[in-house]
Amino acid sequence: MRKWAKEHGLLVANLACFLVFFVGMVLSGAASYSEDQQAHGEPPVSVLQFLGTGAFVEATFENWESEFLQMAMYVVLTVFLFQKGSSESKPVGKKAPQDGDPQQAAVSRATPWPVRRGGAVLKLYENSLSILLFALFLASFALHAAGGVDEYNQDQQSHGQPAITFLQYLGSSRFWFESFQNWQSEFLAVGVLVGASVYLRQKGSPESKPVAEPHYETGA
Structure with missing residues (x-):
């Protein structure tokens, strides 16, 4: 168990931090939402009820969306662009291990299955990290909009104003500002x-x- 914890400590620590902060967000968000409800003469909500509100969905995926976009873009940009002296860049003018052709790699039982299979499967695997991150960004983007339009329409209703559609909200300044x-x-x-x-x-x-x-050395 100790060996496993040492080998996976970075992932475990980040997931633990996520859970702690996510629970904190939910609890404080439910309290804040209930305070706003009461200020407008509406009943407070429970934590479970808060999880079903547009306010929660919008706030959650609005943040996830930006994180996944940043990571996806960073993964792709570091394929083509360089920063001399940065530990975050591949060496300038040198061949990096990440640029190697997997079809020419020595294959063993430990080699990932897509590399051993080759063809279209390998081509997909070569870009699987950025594909996953962009897919998570698009899903979060859509859920941000879905939660946002629900929250917006609830606010409209409380002020006796007409509701808008999902596509109308996508074109709103509020959505793009967020x-x-x-x-x-x-x-x-x-x-x-x-x-x-x-x-x-x-x-x-x-x-x-x-x-x-030295400052001019590029890469880790």
Whole structure:
């Protein structure tokens, strides 16, 4: 068990943090939503009821959407673009292991099945990481819009205004403001990491170059 925990500690720690913060978001969100309901003369909601509201769906997937977009774009951009001196970039002007042709790799029983199979299966596998991230982005994007239109129409109804359709909400300034305010922050954070890793270090982290490495050296 100790060996398994050591080998999977990074994933486990991130999932644990996600669960703690997600539960915190749900509980605080339900309390905030109930306070708003009472301020408008409506009854408060339970935590389970809150999970079915457009407010919860919109807030959750609005954030997930930006995270998956950032990761998907970063995976694809690092295929083609470089930053000299950054630990987040492949070496400039050199062949990186990630660029190797899997069809020329030595095959063993431990080689992933798609590589051994070849053909269209291999081509799909070569891009499977970005495909997954973009698929998660699109799903989150759609759910953000679905939760948003539900919340918007509920607000419209409380003010005696007509409801709008899903497509109308997709074209609204509110929806795009929510999206852009999250997207810009994600790419700012990545840009800071890419640029700062040229000059700054974190001993022991694979996201940093070795502490004594010259600034001009590119890659981890």
